[in-house]
Structures are given as C-alpha cells and as structure tokens.
Amino acid sequence: MTEYGPPRYLSKSHSSCPAARLDGTRVMVEGSSHSLNRVLLCYLSLFFFCGSGTSRLLARQSTEVPPALAADELSRRLEAAMEARKAGELGAIGLASEKLIALGLVDMAKLRLDAKAYEEAAKLCRESLEFEDTPETRVELAIVSLYAKKPAEAVEQSSLAAERDPRNALAWNIKGEALLRQEDYAGAAAALSNSLELKQDAESVYALGIAHLGIGEKQKAAGDFSQLLALTGEHGWSLVLVGRAYREAGMIAEAESEFGSALRLDPRTPEGHYYLALTLLQSNAWNPTPEVKSHLHEELKLNSRHFFANYLLGFFATNERNYDEADRYLQLAAKLNPALPEVWLYLGLNAHDRGANRLAETYFRKAIALATNDIPTEHLSIRKAYFGLGRILLSTGRKAESDKLFQKARELQREEQAEGQRRMASENAKSGAGVAGGSVPYIPEADSRNSVATASRQGLNGGEEARTVSRKASDSQSPAGKGEEHLRAILGSSFNDLATAEALQEKYDLAFRHYREAERWDSRIPNLQRNLGLAAFFVGKPAEAIRLLARVVTEEPGDAHARVVLALAYFAAEDFAKTAQTISPIADRALQDPQLGFAWAKSLAETGNKRGAAHALETMEKADSRLSVESLIQFGRLWSELREIARAAQSFRRILLVDPANADAKFALGIALMSLSKQSEAADLFLSVLVDHPDHVEARYQLGRALLQSGNFPEAIRNLEEVTRLQPARLSVHLDLEAAYRKAGRAAEADRERVLCGALKNRRRPAREHELKASPI
Numbered sequence: 001m002t003e004y005g006p007p008r009y010l011s012k013s014h015s016s017c018p019a020a021r022l023d024g025t026r027v028m029v030e031g032s033s034h035s036l037n038r039v040l041l042c043y044l045s046l047f048f049f050c051g052s053g054t055s056r057l058l059a060r061q062s063t064e065v066p067p068a069l070a071a072d073e074l075s076r077r078l079e080a081a082m083e084a085r086k087a088g089e090l091g092a093i094g095l096a097s098e099k100l101i102a103l104g105l106v107d108m109a110k111l112r113l114d115a116k117a118y119e120e121a122a123k124l125c126r127e128s129l130e131f132e133d134t135p136e137t138r139v140e141l142a143i144v145s146l147y148a149k150k151p152a153e154a155v156e157q158s159s160l161a162a163e164r165d166p167r168n169a170l171a172w173n174i175k176g177e178a179l180l181r182q183e184d185y186a187g188a189a190a191a192l193s194n195s196l197e198l199k200q201d202a203e204s205v206y207a208l209g210i211a212h213l214g215i216g217e218k219q220k221a222a223g224d225f226s227q228l229l230a231l232t233g234e235h236g237w238s239l240v241l242v243g244r245a246y247r248e249a250g251m252i253a254e255a256e257s258e259f260g261s262a263l264r265l266d267p268r269t270p271e272g273h274y275y276l277a278l279t280l281l282q283s284n285a286w287n288p289t290p291e292v293k294s295h296l297h298e299e300l301k302l303n304s305r306h307f308f309a310n311y312l313l314g315f316f317a318t319n320e321r322n323y324d325e326a327d328r329y330l331q332l333a334a335k336l337n338p339a340l341p342e343v344w345l346y347l348g349l350n351a352h353d354r355g356a357n358r359l360a361e362t363y364f365r366k367a368i369a370l371a372t373n374d375i376p377t378e379h380l381s382i383r384k385a386y387f388g389l390g391r392i393l394l395s396t397g398r399k400a401e402s403d404k405l406f407q408k409a410r411e412l413q414r415e416e417q418a419e420g421q422r423r424m425a426s427e428n429a430k431s432g433a434g435v436a437g438g439s440v441p442y443i444p445e446a447d448s449r450n451s452v453a454t455a456s457r458q459g460l461n462g463g464e465e466a467r468t469v470s471r472k473a474s475d476s477q478s479p480a481g482k483g484e485e486h487l488r489a490i491l492g493s494s495f496n497d498l499a500t501a502e503a504l505q506e507k508y509d510l511a512f513r514h515y516r517e518a519e520r521w522d523s524r525i526p527n528l529q530r531n532l533g534l535a536a537f538f539v540g541k542p543a544e545a546i547r548l549l550a551r552v553v554t555e556e557p558g559d560a561h562a563r564v565v566l567a568l569a570y571f572a573a574e575d576f577a578k579t580a581q582t583i584s585p586i587a588d589r590a591l592q593d594p595q596l597g598f599a600w601a602k603s604l605a606e607t608g609n610k611r612g613a614a615h616a617l618e619t620m621e622k623a624d625s626r627l628s629v630e631s632l633i634q635f636g637r638l639w640s641e642l643r644e645i646a647r648a649a650q651s652f653r654r655i656l657l658v659d660p661a662n663a664d665a666k667f668a669l670g671i672a673l674m675s676l677s678k679q680s681e682a683a684d685l686f687l688s689v690l691v692d693h694p695d696h697v698e699a700r701y702q703l704g705r706a707l708l709q710s711g712n713f714p715e716a717i718r719n720l721e722e723v724t725r726l727q728p729a730r731l732s733v734h735l736d737l738e739a740a741y742r743k744a745g746r747a748a749e750a751d752r753e754r755v756l757c758g759a760l761k762n763r764r765r766p767a768r769e770h771e772l773k774a775s776p777i
Helices: 033-048 053-064 073-087 090-114 118-131 135-147 151-164 169-181 185-198 202-214 218-232 236-248 252-265 272-283 290-302 307-319 323-336 341-353 357-373 380-395 399-431 452-461 484-504 508-521 528-538 542-555 560-572 576-592 594-606 610-623 629-641 645-658 663-675 679-692 697-709 713-726 731-743 747-774
Strands: none
Touching: 073 090, 073 484, 090 118, 090 135, 090 484, 118 135, 135 151, 135 169, 151 169, 151 185, 169 185, 169 202, 185 202, 202 218, 202 236, 202 452, 218 236, 236 252, 236 272, 252 272, 272 290, 272 307, 290 307, 307 323, 307 341, 323 341, 341 357, 341 380, 357 380, 380 399, 484 508, 484 528, 508 528, 528 542, 528 560, 542 560, 560 576, 560 594, 576 594, 576 610, 594 610, 594 629, 610 629, 629 645, 629 663, 645 663, 663 679, 663 697, 679 697, 697 713, 697 731, 713 731, 731 747
16 A cells, blocks of 8 residues: 555546536545535536436336326325436435335335245335334334234334324224233223224224233123124124134133034134134043044035144044044145144154154154244144154164254253143133143144134135235235336335435435445346446445446446546555556546546556656646646655656645645655755755654654764754654664764764664564565465
8 A cells, every 4th residue: 555545536527428528537635525525516416317217217107007006105206206306406306215215115015024024024114214214114014023923023113103193093903913912901902992992993893802801801802792793794704703712712612602603604604614623622622522523624625725624634643643644634734834843743753653764854854943943932842853853863873963852852841841831720710621631733823813804805705715914904005016026116216316316415325325225126227336336436445346337347448437436446456457457548538637647657657667657647747737736745756656756856846836834745855855865955844844743753763864864963863862762663763873873973872772773673583584484475
C-alpha cells in the first residue's frame, strides 16, 4: 500500500444518456469530502438513473396482473412510486419505494405461509416492519408465529397491533387464539370478547367457546356454540367442530353427543367418523374396540387418503402383530405425511418383528432423524426406534454405536414416564378417567386448530380436497392471483429505486445494501449489476466492485463510465497490471483528468513502464496549470518514486506557491532537496514544519539528518536525541546519532550508540529469519 493511499471516488464523466452530458473525470482522494459531495450528485444521476424497473413494471401490469387486482393496495402503491419517480424528488421516491417494498414483503410472506415456510414468512414480515411498521403487518407476523407454534411471539405481536389500533378486530382475534395455545383461557376470553365487540365472526365465537370451557364456564360455552351454529348454520361439519372443542376440554360425553348428532344429520360429514372413533377410543382407555375400528373404516370410505384414519388403523394392526394389514395402512400414511417420525417407527417395528432387519434399520434411522429435527419432547415414543436400532447394530457387531442408542433410549424412557404421569393427572382433572389401558398413539396437532374456515371448506367439498393452511380470519387476505414472480419483480424494482434515491443522497451503505436486495428479488433488472458495482466501490468494497463491473465491461467494452470505476477499483485493490490494462483504451480521457491519469501513471510505474508513467505525468502537468494540491502531492511523490527528484521538487514548490503553510508539501520538498544535496534549504523546511507541528517526529528526524550532513553537529545531536527518546527502538536514528557523536568528537557516546545499534540488529535478525522461513519459496 502506498503511504498516500489510492484514490477512491469518481467525479464527472461523459455520458451516453441524453439527460446527463458531463465533461472530464475526477477522482477525489480520501478526505476530499467537499468535492466528493459536489460531484457525486452529478455522477450518480448518470449511473443510477439509466433505467428503472418501476416504469417497466407498470407497463407490464395490465397484462400480468389479474384485472380484479388492478385497484388493490399494491397496485396503488406501485402507481404512487412511478409518479414519485416521474417528479424526480428523491425524498418522495424513497418514501414511495419503502411503502411499496413493505407491502410487497408482506404479500410475499403470505405466499410463504401458505407454503408452510414459517421461518421465511416471519423473516419477511420483520423485514417489512423495517420499512413500515403497521398494525396489519404485526398481525400477519402474529399469524405466522401461531402457525409456527410460537404462541408467545404471536401474543407479543398481536398485542402490539392492538395497542396501535384498538379497533383491529383481527389483532384481538389472533391474540385470543395465541392465548388459547398457552392455555391462558381467561386472557383468551377477554381478547376474543374485544374482537367480537368490533366484529361478529364465527372464528372468534368458536374460539371464545373454547376459552369458556377452559375456565369452566360451560353454560357460556354452550351459548357461544349456539351462536356459532346460528352464524354458520347447523351442518355436520359445524357440529363436529363443537364436538372437537368438548373433546379437547375432556368433556367426553358431550363430545360423543355432538359427533353422533353430526353423523345423524349427515352420515358423510368429513372427519365425523374419525373424531367419534377417537373419542370412543379415549373413553375406552385407548383400547381399540370394534366400534372404534368401524368408524375409522367408515371415514376411509369417505376419504381413502385420510391420514389419521390410516395411521391409527396401522398402529392398531402393529400392536396386534397383523403386519400385512399394518404395513398397508402405514405405507399410505407415510406417503400422506412423510414428516411424521412415528409412522416410520411403526414400519420399523413391523419389519424388525418379521426379521427384515436391514429394512427395519432404514425405517428406524429415518424416524430418529425426523424426531431429532422436530421438537424432541413431542416424540418420546421414538425411544423404541433407538432401542430397536441399537439391538440390530449390536447383533451385527456395531457395539459402540449401539451403546449410544441404548443410552438415548433410556433417557427418552424416563422422559416418557414423567410425561405419562403428567398426562394422566391432566386427563383425570378433565374427565375423571385415567389413561391406563391400551397403548396411546402419538397424534400430532393439526395445522389449523379447529378452524371454522377449514371445517366449512371440507364440509362443502366432502373432505376430498387436499388440506391446505387456512388463515385464522378472512380479514387477512392472501395475495391470491399475485404470482410470486410478479411480487419478485415489484420488490426488485422497488429496492432498485430506493437504492438509487439513497445513493443520490450520499447514503452509500444503505444504497449498497438495497441494491443487494434488488438483486436477491430480481437479478434481471437492467443496469442492476452496474449500479451494484458502483455502489460497492463507493462503500470501500473494491473486490466486489471488480467482480461485478468486470462482467459489465466485458459485455459492453464501450461503456467508458463502468470502465473508469472498474479501473479505480483495481487501483484501490493494488492490482496495477489490471488498472493499466483497463485504462489503456481510454488513455486520452485519463490524460485529461489528473486523478484518473494519476491512477494510470502510478500503475504503469508499478508494472515497470517507468517511461510511460513519466510521459503521463508530464502530459497532465502541461495540460492543466491549475492542478489541485492533492494532485500535485500525488504527482510529486510519484516523480520521486521514478527517481526524477528535480521534477518532484518542482511539483512540491508549486503547492507552496498556492498554499505556503502546507506541511505535507514542505516535508516532501525537504526530502527531495536532501536527495539533491540541498541540506540547508531542506533544514529550513523541516524547521518550518516543526514550528506549526512540534510533535512531527519524522520532520525532527529529517532535520537532524540535514543538520548532520551540513556539519551542524550540536543541533543535529539535539534533534536526534529527541527522536531516540520518542522512538528508542528505531535503528536508523541510532546509526545517525552514532555518526553525529563521532564527528563531534564525543567518542564515548558514539561507542555507546554503536553497542545499542548492535543489540538492535541482533534483535531484528531472528525476526527476519522467521519471516524468511515463513515466506513461500
């Protein structure tokens, strides 16, 4: 790295865009903030506004967005963003883009929620909140959290939404649902009552009934369920919902009555036979009676792909060692829900009991892997898979692994026993009946907990339709019809416009980040890679700028603007060969601009073309008699590196003509004069620097050297002694001080310095040898 640092920022440039024809190109060195602020507004308008995605999107919208959505909020925000861009007001562009991004991210979150990608949906909601914090987005995040089985997070987000907008019925509804999940029935009842005061809907009425059951207010619950049936009509599916609420509250008799009523009203009620079978199974201490099995078979007649009916019948057949029948049901269950570990556990147990150990090992390993990736405490029965797999491994000589499996099986068994005791106490408290009897199968919670919307839809289509995630309330509209591709295009273009506005306001870090987001959503945006490369350069990421702009220049060799930035990025990365190669096609332009020209001259010098470097410097000096101080400093130092000391001194003198107090120029000129054997003039310059900067150690050292060479030994000694006090381990100072003592006839002090120099040399030698050993040959 050169001591003066490479140039960083571009200034002006020629443009192929009619709206911006500018002359010249400048690069400002670090610290030239005033010039940088002035030039970037011109330069960035050229680079960043050569093509925006928003206008392209609006033009495409009539063909890509369904007509029914033309007047929706997303379309309105898209039109507002386009109007802001037409007006050209940066603040308005940024604000409109942020609003469009916020809504687009929420709509994308809804799509991810529908795909059950809960973590991604939550992340998108949180990103949206960074741009626009609204109660509606908080509610959406609460809904996502509810589906992701994070009720505490759902309570937090819905509470924030309700505080911001107390009349948001959906916020109260979701809060109530989340509190139900936490078994805070009193809190849930209060939240749901607030929701119903604002808006009467079946979901909230039903959830309130569950809350009232939870706090033991059965009469109020019965009234809630009567209101539910009044709102939805008395159908088989609505009676099944009521039965489910009673069953989960441990009111088995009431549940059986509701399920029986549903089937009498409509024998083909979806899931009616299944839930009646489950309730009968629970009331019979989990022993599968012929009536239980009969209802499960009836459910399969209505829907042969009913997961739970197949799963339970397979479970029963496994316990009865009816392996062929068990495998038939369980194989279908595995196809319907391959993520449930218990299905693979029972398939593994069947295979093991039949002596098919290789197949059993496969099933057991799959069950264990799935349970490990899920919530372990929900799959305690998987201990049987650990035990079964351990036995197989032990029988085949894999004792070390089997011991670990047996240990894990014992740990899970202890947890299962504790959970069994807790469940027994809970069941006794609810219904007065214990759970002793048959084996209790693991039955996962459904994705949509007793949802009125889901039950209604299944009732209308007979239950055959695939079960999809339904939203907790109709207020939260899914972006149906807005395809993911369209949303990606909107987000990409909006982030691109936002980044552009930020760059023009000199918010480069934000601009770079948001260009990255634009690339994440739609990498096909015209000029995006170019914009991103330029932003990367402005935030001090030359390697990233090189990666992006090298491709741009390869594809468009005539793009002089991108070529300039790419060259400067190479220069910042000290890749001088690439810098020279990149600037070469625009050498004439470089020679018209001192800073770009300096990057070229310096690179030529570093790559061995010293004659070319000298020619470039000379040409630029002749072309511009009003070079800036920064340029003259750079030119002078490069002349020194080229061993053209007189030319270097000339550059530094030009600085002092316009800025007599410039300490850097005085010091650099002093160094040059020392090389020209003009020690007296050099000493005067170093003294002048020390007058204004008494702590300038290097100026004091060079003053000592100049005085030593001009024969003023006492003053030389005084200054060199001061430097050794400040930098006692600097070998060159001690060597000069030894010479000064000896020439002044102070032999004892000279000998002392000689010893010190020897010690410093010996101390440096091992470090140097270590560096050589560590260096590659």
